[in-house]
Amino acid sequence: xxxxxxxxxxxxxxxxxxxxxxxxxxxxxxxxxxxxxxxxxxxxxxxxxxxxxxxxxxxxxxxxxxxxxxxxxxxxxxxxxxxxxxxxxxxxxxxxxxxxxxxxxxxxxxxxxxxxxxxxxxxxxxxxxxxxxxxxxxxxxxxxxxxxxxxxxxxxxxxxxxxxxxxxxxxxxxxxxxxxxxxxxxxxxxxxxxxxxxxxxxxxxxxxxx
Numbered sequence: 001x002x003x004x005x006x007x008x009x010x011x012x013x014x015x016x017x018x019x020x021x022x023x024x025x026x027x028x029x030x031x032x033x034x035x036x037x038x039x040x041x042x043x044x045x046x047x048x049x050x051x052x053x054x055x056x057x058x059x060x061x062x063x064x065x066x067x068x069x070x071x072x073x074x075x076x077x078x079x080x081x082x083x084x085x086x087x088x089x090x091x092x093x094x095x096x097x098x099x100x101x102x103x104x105x106x107x108x109x110x111x112x113x114x115x116x117x118x119x120x121x122x123x124x125x126x127x128x129x130x131x132x133x134x135x136x137x138x139x140x141x142x143x144x145x146x147x148x149x150x151x152x153x154x155x156x157x158x159x160x161x162x163x164x165x166x167x168x169x170x171x172x173x174x175x176x177x178x179x180x181x182x183x184x185x186x187x188x189x190x191x192x193x194x195x196x197x198x199x200x201x202x203x204x205x206x207x208x209x210x
Contacts, residue, residue, distance in 0.1 A: 035136035035159035061146025137172035149173030
């Protein structure tokens with residue numbers, strides 16, 4: 001029995017440890033900054049701002065009825081898990097004229113969870129296109145001004161993502177049409193950025209005590 005334990009420690013454990021850390025390499029460090037400074041959404045709507053918030057930013061476009069699935073996936077997999085954090089929010093950009101549909105969607109989401117940190121911002125086509133370009137991604141809006149991808153924006157207005165994703169290389173956004181992408185990647189990355197700020201807060205508090 002002792003020999004088996006020794007053999008396990010010498011040969012099997014290092015392999016298991018390597019596989020664990022290799023598969024979770026993105027979980028041990030800061031989430032990369034892919035765009036240094038994106039415009040604050042307050043330029044479009046002064047009642048909503050990204051500065052000093054950890055934001056999941058999305059673009060639902062004109063056809064909200066066919067994009068509800070994206071919103072429900074995001075709500076179930078991300079918002080319900082992290083919405084309790086004070087500085088966390090979800091902001092959805094929607095073309096003007098869709099206000100009633102957006103409020104109807106928010107009401108439906110509210111039947112499944114609290115939605116006090118879900119915000120909708122409305123803009124013209126030119127405003128939305130210009131704002132999206134300001135994110136500096138390799139993605140594009142569809143003809144209806146939507147994308148299934150959502151983006152993580154930190155408190156300093158930097159877009160965070162992955163610069164060495166195993167599937168995409170540069171990963172600017174997370175596909176809300178894919179539960180696997182939300183579960184396997186976005187959950188981890190939101191955890192990382194929340195941990196960053198918690199550690200920074202603890203460090204600041206420790207420095208004040210000194």
